[in-house]
Amino acid sequence: xxxxxxxxxxxxxAQPGGACDDTTICRSRRxxxxxxxxxxxxxxxxxMLGLLALAAQADELxxxxxxxxxxxxxxxxxxxxxDSADAQALIGTPTRSDTIAVTTVGLKLxxxxxxxxxxxxxxxxxxxxxxxxxxxxxxxxxxxxxRWSFTPALHGNLTTDRQETVDNYAxxxxxxxxxxxxxxxxxxxxxxxxxxxxxxxxxxxxxxNTNSQPFTFEGDxxxxxxxxxxRYVFPSDTSVAYRFRxxxxxxxGLPPSSGFAGNFKDKxxxxxxxxxxxxKTTVQARMSQFDRTYDGFSARNFSGVIGELxxxxxxxxxxxxxxxxxxxxxxxxxSTDSYYQGxxxxxxxxxxATEKIALRARYDHGVRDYKxxxxxxxxxxxxxxxxxxxxxxxxxPLRALKLTASIQRDKRQSNLPGFDYxxxxxxxxxxxxx
Numbered sequence: 001x002x003x004x005x006x007x008x009x010x011x012x013x014a015q016p017g018g019a020c021d022d023t024t025i026c027r028s029r030r031x032x033x034x035x036x037x038x039x040x041x042x043x044x045x046x047x048m049l050g051l052l053a054l055a056a057q058a059d060e061l062x063x064x065x066x067x068x069x070x071x072x073x074x075x076x077x078x079x080x081x082x083d084s085a086d087a088q089a090l091i092g093t094p095t096r097s098d099t100i101a102v103t104t105v106g107l108k109l110x111x112x113x114x115x116x117x118x119x120x121x122x123x124x125x126x127x128x129x130x131x132x133x134x135x136x137x138x139x140x141x142x143x144x145x146x147r148w149s150f151t152p153a154l155h156g157n158l159t160t161d162r163q164e165t166v167d168n169y170a171x172x173x174x175x176x177x178x179x180x181x182x183x184x185x186x187x188x189x190x191x192x193x194x195x196x197x198x199x200x201x202x203x204x205x206x207x208x209n210t211n212s213q214p215f216t217f218e219g220d221x222x223x224x225x226x227x228x229x230x231r232y233v234f235p236s237d238t239s240v241a242y243r244f245r246x247x248x249x250x251x252x253g254l255p256p257s258s259g260f261a262g263n264f265k266d267k268x269x270x271x272x273x274x275x276x277x278x279x280k281t282t283v284q285a286r287m288s289q290f291d292r293t294y295d296g297f298s299a300r301n302f303s304g305v306i307g308e309l310x311x312x313x314x315x316x317x318x319x320x321x322x323x324x325x326x327x328x329x330x331x332x333x334x335s336t337d338s339y340y341q342g343x344x345x346x347x348x349x350x351x352x353a354t355e356k357i358a359l360r361a362r363y364d365h366g367v368r369d370y371k372x373x374x375x376x377x378x379x380x381x382x383x384x385x386x387x388x389x390x391x392x393x394x395x396x397p398l399r400a401l402k403l404t405a406s407i408q409r410d411k412r413q414s415n416l417p418g419f420d421y422x423x424x425x426x427x428x429x430x431x432x433x434x
Contacts, residue, residue: 065108067123071404071429074099078132079178080412080421091132098131115149135178139164156190156203167211180212191231201241202228219333223249223266241272251331259374260333261294280314290329292339299374302339304329323347328368336380338372356396364388385413404429 078098081087088094106123122142129135141163149155167181189203208222225247233239247266270288277283287307294300310324326344348362370382392406410423 063109063111065433067104067106067108067431067433069104069429069431070102071427072099072101073425073427075423075425077421077423078129078135080410080423082418082420083422084417084420093131095131098129101128101130102126115152115155117145117147119143119145119147137164137180153193154190156188158188160184160186177213182210182212184208189227197233197235199231199233200229201231201243202226205247219260219331220252221249221331222252223247225249225266229270236276238275239273241270243270243272244268245270251333259335261297261300263295265293265295267291282312284308284310292329292331300331300333300338300372302329302331302341302372304341318352319349321347321349332370334380335377336373337370337382338374340368340370342366342368358394360390360392360394362388362390380416382414382416382419384419387411400433402431402433404431 074097076097078096078100079087079091081090081096087096102125104123104125106121109118109120111118120142121144122140124138124140126138127136141161143161144159146158147155148158162182162184164180164182167179185205185207187203187205189201192200194200204224204226206222206224208220210220225245227243227245229241229243231239231241245266245268248263249266250263251261268288268290270286272287273283273285275283275285285308287305289303290306291303292301306327306329308324308326310322312320312322314320324344324346327342328344329339329341332338332340344364344366346362346364348360350358350360352358364387366384366386368384368386370380373379388408388410390406390408392404394402394404396402404427406427406429408425408427410421410425412419412421414420
């Protein structure tokens with residue numbers, strides 16, 4: 001139960017490369033729901049949202065837009081505890097459920113200037129738990145971009161962002177604790193059109209992840225690196241690209257022990273396809289050979305093929321379907337494991353009953369295997385299976401006001417005791433744009 005708006009559409013391939021681990025932002029299973037609070041940093045009653053919506057209506061072409069949302073969600077298992085866990089001993093109460101509320105206010109700026117375009121999105125989220133008030137927090141998230149162009153042939157992007165989310169899927173040493181993960185990313189990329197269909201591409205990047213819990217088995221991390229490659233664009237606007245990516249990083253926030261690796265180097269060979277076979281379908285694909293090597297600790301090294309395949313299909317004017325498949329690799333350091341590998345898939349249909357009413361659904365399924373024991377230890381053989389189902393109904397009575405009701409079931413099964421859980425939640429959201 002991550003606390004931002006949960007999108008029932010594919011995450012796409014916006015993040016450039018990297019294994020799906022602590023150094024990237026590709027956790028599609030992090031669920032974000034904007035929530036309402038009756039006691040928040042910024043008091044914004046639901047009635048005020050309606051008045052604001054009546055007073056002003058946002059248009060997608062507006063240079064500056066303001067947004068405010070209030071929601072409330074009830075979660076049956078906030079800490080994602082196993083049915084076999086002693087909740088009284090772990091969290092001080094036998095009750096696992098809570099009602100979480102958040103008020104969110106933000107703005108969006110989109111301003112073109114000659115060949116340049118400037119974008120900014122900022123929001124403040126105030127999270128309040130009715131029962132587990134020790135989990136309350138306020139986050140300020142942002143995403144900024146300069147879509148630069150020195151000439152029509154030489155152009156690129158300078159982007160930076162910060163996202164703080166509740167990570168239900170982090171395994172922490174302090175069982176019964178909830179982890180918040182803060183992800184930061186800064187990327188500068190460029191493309192030069194050589195003439196005809198060929199382009200040179202390249203860039204530099206810096207990414208980091210930090211956790212609120214002192215020790216998680218995936219740990220804090222930061223990576224700095226560069227990439228270079230070529231892209232070929234067909235007359236149909238379909239493109240294929242190859243990039244070589246090289247990065248240096250370090251893990252922190254791991255238990256103090258000689259058995260945990262710190263500094264590492266990443267190498268990645270990436271092939272990517274962007275294809276629109278028809279006017280109603282799009283396909284995005286990425287496949288990479290990824291290698292991570294740790295300085296002086298080869299037992300923690302891992303490598304393999306990673307990738308994503310995402311597609312969308314506008315079946316009719318009212319019905320659309322998106323779906324995707326991904327293969328992941330990521331660091332996970334214990335005595336019995338060094339990394340995980342697995343796959344994820346999702347399908348997300350949308351039916352727009354009328355201009356004002358839409359029904360959305362999404363189903364995610366994933367399997368993750370843990371591998372790479374240290375010398376003298378047997379592999380845990382751990383395998384987790386995750387299933388997440390969401391159903392949401394949107395009603396937009398006014399162009400500037402949208403109301404959403406949602407239900408969700410989140411389940412993890414594991415062949416090891418204590419890692420399984422089930423959580424059910426319901427939520428209501430009001431979003432005003434002006």
